[in-house]
Amino acid sequence: MTHTDAHVITLGTAGGPRVWTLDDDAEPRCGIATAVVVGDKWYLIDCGQSVYRQVRKAGLDINKLGGIFITHMHSDHTVDLINMLVLGFYTVAGEGHTIPIFGPGDRGALHPLSPRASGPVNHVFDDQPTPGTRSMVDFLLRSHATDLNERILDSLYPNPVNIFEAHDIELPADCGFQANSAPSPAMRPFTVFEDETVRVSATLVVHPPVAPAFAFRFDYDGGSVTISGDTKYSENLGELAADTSLLLHEAIDLDWAHRFYDDDESGRASIDHHKKSHTPPDLAGKLAEQAGAKKLALHHLVPGNAHGKVWESARSTYSSELIIPRDNQVISLNGYTV
Template identity: 40%
Template sequence: MCDDLGPLLRAHMSRRGALRAAGTAGVAAAAVGLGVAGTSGAAQAAGAPGAARPDTSGSRHRTRVVLLGTAGGPVLTDGARMGISTAIVYEDRVYLVDLGFGSQMRIAAAGLGSGSPSGVLDNVRGIFLTHMHSDHWAEWPALYPTVPSNGTGLSEPIRVFGPGDRDTLPPVSPPGRPEPPVVTPERPIPGISETTDRLRDTFAADLNERARASLFRLPDELFVVQDIDISSLWHVDPPGIPPRLDAPIPVWTDGDVRITATLVDHRPTAPSFAFRFDTPDGSVVVSGDTRVSQNLIDLASGADYLVHECVDAAYIDEVVSVFPPDQREFMRMTLLQGHTTIEQVGRDVAEPAGVKNLVLTHLVPTDPGPEHWLPAGEGYSGRLIVGEDLMQLGVGSRRR
């Protein structure tokens, strides 16, 4: 979830603390009572966030999913869950979907570098940003100027893909509220290319000084940044509700790894993408932020893994309870309209898509243990995995 819940959460923190002790016991009992179909014992035993040993059983597979960060939203955590980021690894090639807070450190911790002291990013081939909410790319401004120091062994530039500019602003909510000021009104919702150009200017002092004082390579040499072209599919309108697509959007084919995308429904934030990675060993789909989306169900059809966001609607009820009664339903709708709940993700997304494994990530709230999320398996016949930072999941049977 990307909505700015920070002030609300701070206001609500004391009440939540009081509720937590009672709630944990109740939810655990509910999960047991449901007898969740398809939930793996391994997932249930994965441990609470911050457990010393996440499941890394897939670490020797040729294709694997590595969860770098599983926290939802821009709310700061105690570090057990970092900001949202997922790596798909094929052989030694690393493809990153989103770059939430702390994800660079997780790349190092997961052992995805080359082993060189200045090679944490040497194996990164591509970066794929689902949308322009800060919790999905806050690490990009940190990675951009430091890749010359942490990717000294890069043999080719890193390809970066993300949304293009949006030239329509979403409506002001609730209706009738005065218009807030618009930041950079001449280009108010820049995409990844324009944003990166602005970063280049912002870091001019660092880049120019280092380039003249050493053999430091400028980021221009190390990245190829590209807006995903949807001009033939959709001119994003204020509501931001995407059209149904007939086919996936081709993004990039890197040898035997093929990357495609679709438009998901994170209204009013648009465009928002989900990505699919097909390797010779299988397929992985990463949802980005979305409500239940038929485009995503189509993209994920038959996939080995669907890595999907998940929000607890009961938690949202708790959060909005601080508002006057006549505003609660509006705030609830605002916070839930672009996301997928525990009750929906297995039954309404993973099951109709026929995915073999559903991996929950971008969890809101961030603090409950895995048992809290087990009801997501109700109505889903595949395997449910509650994501945890640094978890590594193997795709297919081929090992390195």
């Protein structure tokens, strides 16, 4: 039996809206971003800081990019989408190649105020306080209109508005989602996108108050890759990841969170968030074991400067191959490294 050649490149492996400083001269891990490479096409999941540099370092060709998938609207997953758009389009051969971008739609309701707040808190941009993917891509391109028009008119580059097609992911109408009261109802995976190479499915995961927050699964001829997005232990994710060839799961060191944050209401609110919205490595291992994932890689590591042994506790619950990848590490899906 022949299978399509496939591998993953872990472009960036750190989580959180920070650049983690290291205690030696090592390069910090880049922000979360993952390439799923199938045959001669590849797909990009999340656009953390330095994503475009990492794409170039990895030798990935924008003209072979089959789509960009955003798990949720936290900035550590979107901050360098701008670079993919306004730097990336220089290497697109022409307007015949469209690149779809899929991500969450508008949240539809403001987030609830933390019970730790001592009084009213002013939010920003009341006219559109919770934009989704389509609006974000529109805002990003509009903010560079002066530059883009110069390149298009004077240097005759292709028009990026015609190249990047943003879509808000539509949830199944009967799934019961409500951003504040039911952000991650139990649901069956649903198809987001399909081309001749992959079928991409999604499910809602547990990352409150962010909603919707998605995990994605890429099925191709001969295997599959599942990417957790940011989530607490999620039964929806377990169903999505059933028998997957590789699960990339986020991981947090909660002991670090207790050491890191100040002992005040703001610090306690941050610790509250991490506990209700992220997964320690042993629970990531448990989910991978229950799902029957053939390999488990931990990424979106928080903190991004922890020593590798912090993540080893996943071995206590997961019995197959565990990987703690570096940035731009190739993870083979066919039993050999490309």
